[in-house]
Amino acid sequence: MGSQTPLLNIEKLHAGIDGVEILKGIDLKINEGEIHAIMGRNGSGKTTTANVVMGHPDYEVDSGKVTLSGTDLLNLEPWERARSGVFLSFQYPQSVPGLQVGNFLRKSVSSVLGEDFAKGSEFRDKLKSSIEELGIPRSFLSRYVNDGFSGGEKKRFEILQLMLLRPKLAILDETDSGLDIDGIKTVAAGIKASIKGTTSGALIITHYSRILEHVKPDKVHVLIGGEIVATGGYELAIELEEKGYDWLKNK
Amino acid sequence: MNLKKRVTIGSKINNLGDNMAINEEARDAVGDYKAGWHDPENSTIRFDFGLSEKVVRDISALKEEPEWMTEYRVKAYNQFKDRPMPSWGNSEVLQEIDFEKICYYLRSSDSTEKDWEDVPDDIRNTFDRLGIPEAEQKWLSGVTAQYESEAVYHSIREDLESQGVIFLDMDSGLKSYPELVKKWFCSVVPYTDNKFAALNTAVWSGGSFIYVPKGVTVEMPVQAYFRINAKNMGQFERTLIIADEGSSIHYVEGCTAPTYSTDSLHSAVVELVALPGSHIRYSTIQNWSANVYNLVTKRGIAHENATIEWVDGNIGSKLTMKYPAVILKGEGAHAEVISVAYSGKGQHQDAGAKIHHLASNTTSKILSKSISKNGGRGSYRGLVKVSPKAENCKLNVVCDALILDEDSRSDTYPTMEVSNPSARCEHEASVSKVSDDQIFYLMSRGHSEEEALAMIVNGFFEPFTKELPMEYAVELNQLMALEMEGSIG
Numbered sequence A: 001m002g003s004q005t006p007l008l009n010i011e012k013l014h015a016g017i018d019g020v021e022i023l024k025g026i027d028l029k030i031n032e033g034e035i036h037a038i039m040g041r042n043g044s045g046k047t048t049t050a051n052v053v054m055g056h057p058d059y060e061v062d063s064g065k066v067t068l069s070g071t072d073l074l075n076l077e078p079w080e081r082a083r084s085g086v087f088l089s090f091q092y093p094q095s096v097p098g099l100q101v102g103n104f105l106r107k108s109v110s111s112v113l114g115e116d117f118a119k120g121s122e123f124r125d126k127l128k129s130s131i132e133e134l135g136i137p138r139s140f141l142s143r144y145v146n147d148g149f150s151g152g153e154k155k156r157f158e159i160l161q162l163m164l165l166r167p168k169l170a171i172l173d174e175t176d177s178g179l180d181i182d183g184i185k186t187v188a189a190g191i192k193a194s195i196k197g198t199t200s201g202a203l204i205i206t207h208y209s210r211i212l213e214h215v216k217p218d219k220v221h222v223l224i225g226g227e228i229v230a231t232g233g234y235e236l237a238i239e240l241e242e243k244g245y246d247w248l249k250n251k
Numbered sequence B: 001m002n003l004k005k006r007v008t009i010g011s012k013i014n015n016l017g018d019n020m021a022i023n024e025e026a027r028d029a030v031g032d033y034k035a036g037w038h039d040p041e042n043s044t045i046r047f048d049f050g051l052s053e054k055v056v057r058d059i060s061a062l063k064e065e066p067e068w069m070t071e072y073r074v075k076a077y078n079q080f081k082d083r084p085m086p087s088w089g090n091s092e093v094l095q096e097i098d099f100e101k102i103c104y105y106l107r108s109s110d111s112t113e114k115d116w117e118d119v120p121d122d123i124r125n126t127f128d129r130l131g132i133p134e135a136e137q138k139w140l141s142g143v144t145a146q147y148e149s150e151a152v153y154h155s156i157r158e159d160l161e162s163q164g165v166i167f168l169d170m171d172s173g174l175k176s177y178p179e180l181v182k183k184w185f186c187s188v189v190p191y192t193d194n195k196f197a198a199l200n201t202a203v204w205s206g207g208s209f210i211y212v213p214k215g216v217t218v219e220m221p222v223q224a225y226f227r228i229n230a231k232n233m234g235q236f237e238r239t240l241i242i243a244d245e246g247s248s249i250h251y252v253e254g255c256t257a258p259t260y261s262t263d264s265l266h267s268a269v270v271e272l273v274a275l276p277g278s279h280i281r282y283s284t285i286q287n288w289s290a291n292v293y294n295l296v297t298k299r300g301i302a303h304e305n306a307t308i309e310w311v312d313g314n315i316g317s318k319l320t321m322k323y324p325a326v327i328l329k330g331e332g333a334h335a336e337v338i339s340v341a342y343s344g345k346g347q348h349q350d351a352g353a354k355i356h357h358l359a360s361n362t363t364s365k366i367l368s369k370s371i372s373k374n375g376g377r378g379s380y381r382g383l384v385k386v387s388p389k390a391e392n393c394k395l396n397v398v399c400d401a402l403i404l405d406e407d408s409r410s411d412t413y414p415t416m417e418v419s420n421p422s423a424r425c426e427h428e429a430s431v432s433k434v435s436d437d438q439i440f441y442l443m444s445r446g447h448s449e450e451e452a453l454a455m456i457v458n459g460f461f462e463p464f465t466k467e468l469p470m471e472y473a474v475e476l477n478q479l480m481a482l483e484m485e486g487s488i489g
Ligand SMILES: Nc1ncnc2c1ncn2[C@@H]1O[C@H](COP(=O)(O)OP(=O)(O)OP(=O)(O)O)[C@@H](O)[C@H]1O
Pocket: A017, A018, A022, A040, A041, A042, A043, A044, A045, A046, A047, A048, A049, A058, A091
């Protein structure tokens, strides 16, 4: 186990935006089949971490390494990262008026997995079963991407994309915020089923232990001021929920 | 130079092999604008540059026109001479037009053929490249193809002909149905309307003449394709469509020209007469090369319970000034103007709509979408008027602009003159920019930056594209994808 190449390896990552350093040396390793969680207060750099791994063009990486199964990600364009198996469920999914959901999903599957996956009955069956599982009405397919979606609907739509794109590494940025109780359960069950015992992995960014209670992450990391200041098991999430972040501040 | 354009409007895109070969050839010939190749000019008649009463009379004589038409032309010419340039639109660019350096009449083929085989080879090749014959077979009721000043090809499906539908080029229309033409010519757009309408009336040549008899529905669209090939050419087609009571027709128009370093002028007049209960839809996608001034007057009159719809796409040209108009003359008439404009480098699309509610219970809808990129400029200019006697009118105006970079510009000049208090008016306008976050979202789903931008742009145009026949919609999306190619800095 110790010698295997990690699925995601972040080493001494320094990154920022507009000349301001936000991530100040992040180290994080996720092995295949593992689910990790990141917690931390507002503005601590969680979304920044996710954006840098996905390749948001506004962020500058000053130093450090990010690899997926040993392959350097930092030199790849975001769409190449997506095609290599990285998926990000956005904290604030963007709307694209005029772009139909069904169309968008087929195009995305085609881009990420290849044309063959977007054709014929296989795609249609998978789409049908996935939207049923997530409780998304069929009529959504003819709506426009995230246009006028409620907060929870946006999050369910992110998970629908996750299910269809079958990534190696799924990063979920506060997907649980805005989801109702059943939604959290469904998503948690889905993540567990698609990661545990497979070669994939997940990084769950959250403020609440509720989703972690269902998922039972392998590790929980605490991010403060752009650094990981503590790492533990699921118990750490409970502890944080009780005590807040102050006790970790000066660590 | 990032502008890339391609036109195979009307052609089926699954014939990829062919189109790609065409594109490569075209690109070799002219750079990026895909319809920008030109053929050697083999004119049979070419007038000298410049305009005079003699030129006007010569055109009329050449066409062996009735006296009244010659007189119309001469009166219109005098009107043109006396009128100042319009003060709206882009007066700076308008001043660049040198009316003395334009050829007002050029004929490349001696006749209008009914069979593509009989069209001179070089001209036929052009339309083959544009995919017109193929489109005709697959989804059109009739086609007219105009090359320079004259129609070179013309056909209509026999079943329509036997139902009494007239679909001719305008010159043949005048020859075969002089009374009908005389009755309606200039009845919607008088030559006194504006300088360019006067110019068109003076030197018009080609265009379409359509009459749909009472109660006849033309199911598949008819198409006209206008191609300018020569340098410094002026194309002045004149189109007149009359839909008799309860009839219905969809007319589609496409246009391209080669890319030259000197400018050409396209100044058309289109008149629509929708008699009671009839329906006319007029769809245009103009993709003129960026050296064409496109100054067009389009207007329709809708009688009781008739509907006129202008679906107007402006992708090409250097300067377009075009405001499709509808006069709602009869009770219960309805007007719709749906337009999109794309303004790239060096382009100004000054487009919009004009609706005049003259009668009660008339309704109108304007939807204008404009995109500016690479320093391009898009303007929406709209006028909606409700006359004092028109009760219970409903009008709805929506204009949206999408600006793709800092150098580009978008303006709206909406005017509403409502003189009857019972009117219900709605007006919405928005200007938006494409954000990095939006692009990033799409890129994270495996789409390249260009694909992402094209998805956003096509989405923005979607309310327009969904009104087009499917073949056109696909083509427009591809055209826009090409416009977005290489646009990422
Ligand atoms: N585009 C930007 N421009 C300026 N500052 C930014 C930008 N993006 C992030 N920041 C700053 O970087 C810091 C980290 O932001 P980030 O979004 O990563 O926080 P977060 O941990 O995800 O917070 P939250 O829990 O509120 O989602 C914040 O101070 C934020 O204001």
